[in-house]
Amino acid sequence: GNSVTQMEGPVTLSEEAFLTINCTYTATGYPSLFWYVQYPGEGLQLLLKATKADDKGSNKGFEATYRKETTSFHLEKGSVQVSDSAVYFCALSRRDTGNQFYFGTGTSLTVIP
């Protein structure tokens, strides 16, 4: 089946620290991979995506590279800010199975000044 596994949180970092949130997936075929972010009191927003192996998605200083050999899509940011405090969700979808989305359980990030 299809599934996404994220590192458990919560994660607490100091401002300007380096961030990595691990995400691995299980899927047959060729899924597309996504990171969504949920700020307090809001719905999920697309942060970045990658549609094929070796693609790198990037947005707002965040990056993630689609690694088919390790079935991973780890989220990274070189220098986090307090405003990055949110819950981050990794997700996959497969176009060949109707594009149904599968979400990870979410990783809560708190950045302290």
Add this chain to the structure above:
Amino acid sequence: DADVTQTPRNRITKTGKRIMLECSQTKGHDRMYWYRQDPGLGLRLIYYSFDVKDINKGEISDGYSVSRQAQAKFSLSLESAIPNQTALYFCATSDFGVGGQETQYFGPGTRLLVL
């Protein structure tokens, strides 16, 4: 104005009551979804609709029903609410970008408490 809106934003109800959560979108998307979010479980798909005449069960449809009244409106009903349906509910729409890849867009959520 928000592209995907949900009403109500918060709701408290009692066990056995029937309630409806509503979702409207101005994005012009055919596909709409209902998810619930529970702590430690992420998002789970309840129902989805690829167009007005196409409605499908998701991972956890038991105890829920939906109605797609128009392209822009997709309602979720709890026929007889029970406490373990206490959760945060999200509506989403989606479209297809370059290469045919789907992206989902979420509403702000409805927080439901069943007593």
